[in-house]
Amino acid sequence: AQSVSQHNHHVILSEAASLELGCNYSYGGTVNLFWYVQYPGQHLQLLLKYFSGDPLVKGIKGFEAEFIKSKFSFNLRKPSVQWSDTAEYFCAVNYLYGGSQGNLIFGKGTKLSVKP
Amino acid sequence: DTGVSQDPRHKITKRGQNVTFRCDPISEHNRLYWYRQTLGQGPEFLTYFQNEAQLEKSRLLSDRFSAERPKGSFSTLEIQRTEQGDSAMYLCASSPAGSQPQHFGDGTRLSIL
Numbered sequence: 708a709q710s711v712s713q714h715n716h717h718v719i720l721s722e723a724a725s726l727e728l729g730c731n732y733s734y735g736g737t738v739n740l741f742w743y744v745q746y747p748g749q750h751l752q753l754l755l756k757y758f759s760g761d762p763l764v765k766g767i768k769g770f771e772a773e774f775i776k777s778k779f780s781f782n783l784r785k786p787s788v789q790w791s792d793t794a795e796y797f798c799a800v801n802y803l804y805g806g807s808q809g810n811l812i813f814g815k816g817t818k819l820s821v822k823p
Numbered sequence: 824d825t826g827v828s829q830d831p832r833h834k835i836t837k838r839g840q841n842v843t844f845r846c847d848p849i850s851e852h853n854r855l856y857w858y859r860q861t862l863g864q865g866p867e868f869l870t871y872f873q874n875e876a877q878l879e880k881s882r883l884l885s886d887r888f889s890a891e892r893p894k895g896s897f898s899t900l901e902i903q904r905t906e907q908g909d910s911a912m913y914l915c916a917s918s919p920a921g922s923q924p925q926h927f928g929d930g931t932r933l934s935i936l
Contacts, residue, residue: 711865739923741923741924743927749929750826750827750927750928750929750930751866751914751916751927752927753924753926756923756924758923797865797866799865801923809854809856809868809871809873809878809879810856810868810871810879810881811856811858811866811868811925812868813858813865813866813867814865815863815864815865816863816864816865
């Protein structure tokens, strides 16, 4: 079955700390990969995406993610977090096979709390 | 780009009632998606349209749920005979045809009394 796992439910960091949030997806051939962020009281917003090419992708607000195909992983990183990064982060996968090409499969999300 | 608009933002209803939600996608986005999100979970796919055609439906979409996109623009999601388990945030998203990413609305929060 198609599934996405996010390793951490809640991460608490101090400002300026480095961030890495894990995301693994079940094997399924060609995929498009996404990280979305949901700030308190706001809608889901795209942070970054990977379709093909360079496995290291850069997104908005200093975030980046690395696609490691052999590990079915797409981890999100940021060298130095800010208080304004406090939000919930969702990894999502679009499996491009089996006739299912429309929907995103989301992980359960990771809440990030950054202490000022 | 005015974003994806959903109405209402909140809906409180009694068990057994019917409810209908509306989604207005970003103009010129051919694809429109519905998701459901419950507490502590990520969004779960319900169904999606390309123009007016409903191309995919999740097993989560029981026969009490129906979605339409009659003119290929806005969409409605109706839940008949609501149950406690239908309490959730219902999210709508849209994207251009043949490509991602999906742009999400603020959602409609449904509470069943």
